[in-house]
Amino acid sequence: MSTTQHKAPAFSTQLQHRSLAAVWHPCTQMKQHETHPLVPIVSGKGVWLYDAGGNRYLDAISSWWVNLFGHANPVINAAIRDQLEKIEHVMLAGFTHEPVVALSERLKSIAPGSLGHCFYASDGASAIEIALKMSFHYWLLCGQPQKNGFISLQNDYHGETLGALSVTDVAIFRETYAPLLRSCAHVPTPDWRYAEAGESARDFASRAATALENHLAKHHAQTAALILEPLVQGAAGMGMYHPVYLQRAREICDRYQVHLIADEIAVGFGRTGTLFACNQAGIAPDFLCLSKGLSGGYLPLSAVMTTDTVFQAFYDDKTARAFLHSHSHSGNALACRAALASLDIFERDRVIEANKNKAAYLNTIAAPLAAHPKVRNFRNCGMIWAFEVATDDADFAAQCFQAGLKQQILLRPLGKTIYFIPPYIIDEQEMDVLVNGTLQVLNTL
Ligand SMILES: Cc1ncc(COP(=O)(O)O)c(C=O)c1O
Numbered sequence: 001m002s003t004t005q006h007k008a009p010a011f012s013t014q015l016q017h018r019s020l021a022a023v024w025h026p027c028t029q030m031k032q033h034e035t036h037p038l039v040p041i042v043s044g045k046g047v048w049l050y051d052a053g054g055n056r057y058l059d060a061i062s063s064w065w066v067n068l069f070g071h072a073n074p075v076i077n078a079a080i081r082d083q084l085e086k087i088e089h090v091m092l093a094g095f096t097h098e099p100v101v102a103l104s105e106r107l108k109s110i111a112p113g114s115l116g117h118c119f120y121a122s123d124g125a126s127a128i129e130i131a132l133k134m135s136f137h138y139w140l141l142c143g144q145p146q147k148n149g150f151i152s153l154q155n156d157y158h159g160e161t162l163g164a165l166s167v168t169d170v171a172i173f174r175e176t177y178a179p180l181l182r183s184c185a186h187v188p189t190p191d192w193r194y195a196e197a198g199e200s201a202r203d204f205a206s207r208a209a210t211a212l213e214n215h216l217a218k219h220h221a222q223t224a225a226l227i228l229e230p231l232v233q234g235a236a237g238m239g240m241y242h243p244v245y246l247q248r249a250r251e252i253c254d255r256y257q258v259h260l261i262a263d264e265i266a267v268g269f270g271r272t273g274t275l276f277a278c279n280q281a282g283i284a285p286d287f288l289c290l291s292k293g294l295s296g297g298y299l300p301l302s303a304v305m306t307t308d309t310v311f312q313a314f315y316d317d318k319t320a321r322a323f324l325h326s327h328s329h330s331g332n333a334l335a336c337r338a339a340l341a342s343l344d345i346f347e348r349d350r351v352i353e354a355n356k357n358k359a360a361y362l363n364t365i366a367a368p369l370a371a372h373p374k375v376r377n378f379r380n381c382g383m384i385w386a387f388e389v390a391t392d393d394a395d396f397a398a399q400c401f402q403a404g405l406k407q408q409i410l411l412r413p414l415g416k417t418i419y420f421i422p423p424y425i426i427d428e429q430e431m432d433v434l435v436n437g438t439l440q441v442l443n444t445l
Pocket of ligand 1 (some may be wrong): 123124125126128157158159160229234235263264265266267291292
């Protein structure tokens with residue numbers, strides 16, 4: 001491991017100036033960059049990001065939870081290069097191509113239940129829009145237009161386009177745009193952090209499921225679907241919950257004829273320790289939304305998978321009964337090849353099994369972190385770790401990000417929650433850097 005001191009990145013002033021003048025950065029108060037300079041990244045390899053000054057940063061959050069097998073992964077790079085010489089993109093209406101067919105077949109073979117039909121878009125929020133529209137449209141086609149409401153979990157996050165934001169319950173993203181949003185009921189969260197003292201995760205999740213049951217008993221006739229983030233509510237601060245909630249939710253939705261939409265955009269592809277989070281509850285949703293890790297985190301790609309029952313409701317002689325929704329880059333060939341290469345790595349390297357050992361190692365070395373006097377609720381689910389930091393500093397997240405960079409780690413807390421979502425190729429030495437560096441961060445702040 002390099003022990004060189006963190007240096008101010010070369011050319012940062014110039015690039016910062018140009019970036020601030022021309023690029024409106026996402027989820028950012030731009031003025032804060034007057035005091036906190038942007039980090040000019042020039043390359044990446046494995047878990048590491050390299051800046052223009054020669055510093056490196058361990059990508060502990062997989063670049064917003066997307067990267068699975070490291071930056072510049074040779075298998076994925078080769079697949080994209082090969083596809084580039086064939087066809088980079090062709091519209092998916094009226095045309096098809098091998099990568100999108102192969103990917104759809106492959107996803108069908110690994111997804112829970114019988115989700116045999118894949119509809120593609122480019123990002124997570126678009127996948128959510130598609131699932132919501134498809135669910136509503138299905139009930140309309142079945143002669144039940146009154147089933148047009150959606151419910152989601154308290155603290156859920158599903159993206160920031162207007163439909164996705166309507167079913168999101170994270171105040172910082174939602175409040176300003178509330179007048180533009182459709183009303184949506186948010187049923188109590190099963191996130192164990194909110195349990196009564198002494199209440200088990202299972203009991204708390206069951207109690208939340210009973211609240212869902214009571215809600216649907218009254219409102220099922222107007223409800224098209226329940227949408228949820230299975231097992232881990234990411235943007236809410238990696239709130240984790242017991243799989244019994246998913247089992248109960250599936251059963252209740254079946255009983256009341258309400259679709260279940262599983263938003264596995266963040267948790268799909270092994271993040272929670274199984275290929276899909278729904279696997280841990282042994283359930284299959286009516287709609288499965290995938291993105292982020294779908295292309296190994298390389299290229300913007302999302303998919304909504306659904307059942308034959310839903311598909312058949314749209315299958316008709318009349319164009320008007322079709323699902324008339326489109327995205328220009330739907331089923332992009334390069335992104336599909338990246339996704340196929342990523343699935344090859346899962347098989348070749350038996351990634352789900354290998355991750356169990358990695359998680360066990362990280363849990364062992366993280367014992368001092370879990371026991372740190374400032375740390376609360378240290379928790380782990382598969383390849384996700386999180387804990388709250390006891391601090392009164394309102395600027396904690398920004399301070400922690402800066403302190404992390406000095407320790408060669410990219411940390412981006414959610415409020416006072418520090419979390420790790422590392423690429424799966426992280427090795428033991430790199431996990432040591434991550435844990436020791438985070439301890440240093442806690443001790444300096
Ligand atoms: C659970 C979940 N759903 C939806 C989204 C939205 O995805 P995107 O940012 O690609 O629109 C995210 C993004 O973080 C997410 O975590």
